[in-house]
Amino acid sequence: MAGTAHRVVIVGGGFAGLFAARGLRRAAVEVVLIDRTGFHLFQPLLYQVATGILSQGEIARPLREVLRRQRNARLLLGEVQDVDLVARTVTSSAFGAVTVTPYDTLMVATGATHSYFGNETFREHAPGLKTVDDALAIRARIYEAFERAESATDHAERCRHLTFVVVGGGPTGVEVAGQIAELSARSLRRNFRSIDPADARVVLLEAGPALLPAFGPVLSARARRDLEAVGVEVLLGARVTGIDATEVRYTADGQDVRMAATTKVWAAGVAASPLGGALATLAGAQAARGGRVEVAPDLTLPGHPEVFVLGDLASMPGVPGLAQAAIQAGRYAARVVAARVDGREPPAPFRYRDKGNLATIARLRAVVQTGRIRLVGPVAWAAWLGVHLVTLNGYRNRVTVTMHWAATFLAGARAERAATAVQARHAAAAPVPVLAAMEPSLAGGRR
Numbered sequence: 001m002a003g004t005a006h007r008v009v010i011v012g013g014g015f016a017g018l019f020a021a022r023g024l025r026r027a028a029v030e031v032v033l034i035d036r037t038g039f040h041l042f043q044p045l046l047y048q049v050a051t052g053i054l055s056q057g058e059i060a061r062p063l064r065e066v067l068r069r070q071r072n073a074r075l076l077l078g079e080v081q082d083v084d085l086v087a088r089t090v091t092s093s094a095f096g097a098v099t100v101t102p103y104d105t106l107m108v109a110t111g112a113t114h115s116y117f118g119n120e121t122f123r124e125h126a127p128g129l130k131t132v133d134d135a136l137a138i139r140a141r142i143y144e145a146f147e148r149a150e151s152a153t154d155h156a157e158r159c160r161h162l163t164f165v166v167v168g169g170g171p172t173g174v175e176v177a178g179q180i181a182e183l184s185a186r187s188l189r190r191n192f193r194s195i196d197p198a199d200a201r202v203v204l205l206e207a208g209p210a211l212l213p214a215f216g217p218v219l220s221a222r223a224r225r226d227l228e229a230v231g232v233e234v235l236l237g238a239r240v241t242g243i244d245a246t247e248v249r250y251t252a253d254g255q256d257v258r259m260a261a262t263t264k265v266w267a268a269g270v271a272a273s274p275l276g277g278a279l280a281t282l283a284g285a286q287a288a289r290g291g292r293v294e295v296a297p298d299l300t301l302p303g304h305p306e307v308f309v310l311g312d313l314a315s316m317p318g319v320p321g322l323a324q325a326a327i328q329a330g331r332y333a334a335r336v337v338a339a340r341v342d343g344r345e346p347p348a349p350f351r352y353r354d355k356g357n358l359a360t361i362a363r364l365r366a367v368v369q370t371g372r373i374r375l376v377g378p379v380a381w382a383a384w385l386g387v388h389l390v391t392l393n394g395y396r397n398r399v400t401v402t403m404h405w406a407a408t409f410l411a412g413a414r415a416e417r418a419a420t421a422v423q424a425r426h427a428a429a430a431p432v433p434v435l436a437a438m439e440p441s442l443a444g445g446r447r
């Protein structure tokens with residue numbers, strides 16, 4: 001036992017981890033939430049930070065502030081590197097100091113990261129969008145590309161700087177491509193003297209036969225039409241084979257194509273965070289597709305009822321990698337733990353309640369699917385705005401986001417265009433994989 005009160009250690013302050021912590025606010029437990037950033041990031045609006053609509057502070061709220069009134073919870077800043085399922089401890093580090101935290105119940109909710117499907121060299125030239133740093137780096141690259149085009153004296157070079165390639169036709173790819181098209185056609189109008197930003201070419205490459213496959217064929221076709229209406233070139237069946245500093249190579253219809261482009265964004269692949277595979281190995285459990293951990297019907301690690309795996313890290317049939325699924329999982333795990341601590345019957349196995357899918361394409365254009373209802377156009381867009389405002393964490397953020405949206409969608413203005421040299425460099429630096437740092441200790445700890 002970790003102490004007198006039952007201690008619940010939650011790793012990851014995203015949707016699953018935070019909602020689990022909040023779900024335990026009235027339970028007779030001590031909650032320790034460990035997160036490597038100390039912020040709850042509202043990932044669905046990251047693309048708006050990447051394209052200059054919102055500032056990072058509006059979508060990343062300090063976990064200390066969120067939990068300030070929850071007396072039974074505290075935040076431990078740190079990156080978890082090791083879990084010992086036998087000693088029931090979690091090892092994390094921050095600022096060079098290592099902390100070992102004992103637990104009675106462990107909830108692991110460290111989310112997902114990008115997958116380049118083994119093509120790690122793509123990472124440097126086509127950053128993905130998962131963190132605030134990613135968004136700021138992409139933003140720096142997008143606006144820098146227009147500056148480079150303005151200074152370019154060679155026509156081919158100018159065209160290359162004005163070509164933006166987004167890889168992946170899921171919601172993130174669609175949203176990023178739509179926003180780059182809008183900012184070049186609207187927001188940057190009359191900002192330059194040598195170039196017309198509206199000449200920018202925005203290309204969305206998707207290897208599969210359709211965009212947004214989860215939305216079904218009707219909405220998928222509509223999303224494509226909407227994107228094309230705002231100037232995005234949509235290329236389906238285009239499989240990327242190479243990416244470097246100056247071009248993207250892909251095959252389509254049996255042809256190899258080379259496209260010169262300075263700015264590339266990767267929105268094609270998702271893999272569970274490295275802690276997932278490591279946990280599965282420790283427990284002798286299955287790692288499912290993308291490194292996710294297959295969980296029991298009550299979201300626990302098979303053979304370890306005291307360990308929950310939640311959100312994007314967990315694999316369960318019929319449960320998608322969406323914020324709503326992570327929230328429901330976090331709340332469910334909190335109910336199970338509260339029942340156990342009180343000696344009550346635990347709730348029935350976890351059941352995901354599908355509340356639908358939303359994706360925005362551009363101003364006044366979105367697609368929404370919920371049950372049998374399908375919405376498109378301005379109505380869907382208004383629904384998208386409303387849902388995101390309601391789910392955004394923090395009253396102050398809702399107010400400022402509303403103001404920024406008004407400025408951007410009514411007048412085309414984007415307030416968040418400043419970039420530091422550090423941000424511009426970030427995306428070029430390939431991050432050190434966490435798993436590599438973890439392996440020796442996990443191998444030693446395997447039982």
Ligand SMILES: Cc1cc2nc3c(=O)[nH]c(=O)nc-3n(C[C@H](O)[C@H](O)[C@H](O)COP(=O)(O)OP(=O)(O)OC[C@H]3O[C@@H](n4cnc5c(N)ncnc54)[C@H](O)[C@@H]3O)c2cc1C
Pocket residue numbers: 011012013014015016017034035036037038039040041042043044045046047078079080081109110111112129130171172273275310311312313321322323324326358434
């Ligand atoms: C760009 C983008 C757009 C999206 N749009 C939508 C959308 O429109 N609708 C929707 O429903 N879903 C959307 N999603 C998916 C949604 O955001 C995820 O499904 C959801 O965030 C998963 O929640 P989670 O708690 O599992 O993980 P996350 O929210 O990713 O949280 C993981 C947390 O763990 C922390 N962490 C990771 N590793 C460690 C470690 N080793 N030690 C300590 N802390 C660690 C991280 O700092 C983070 O706080 C989007 C995702 C992205 C990236």
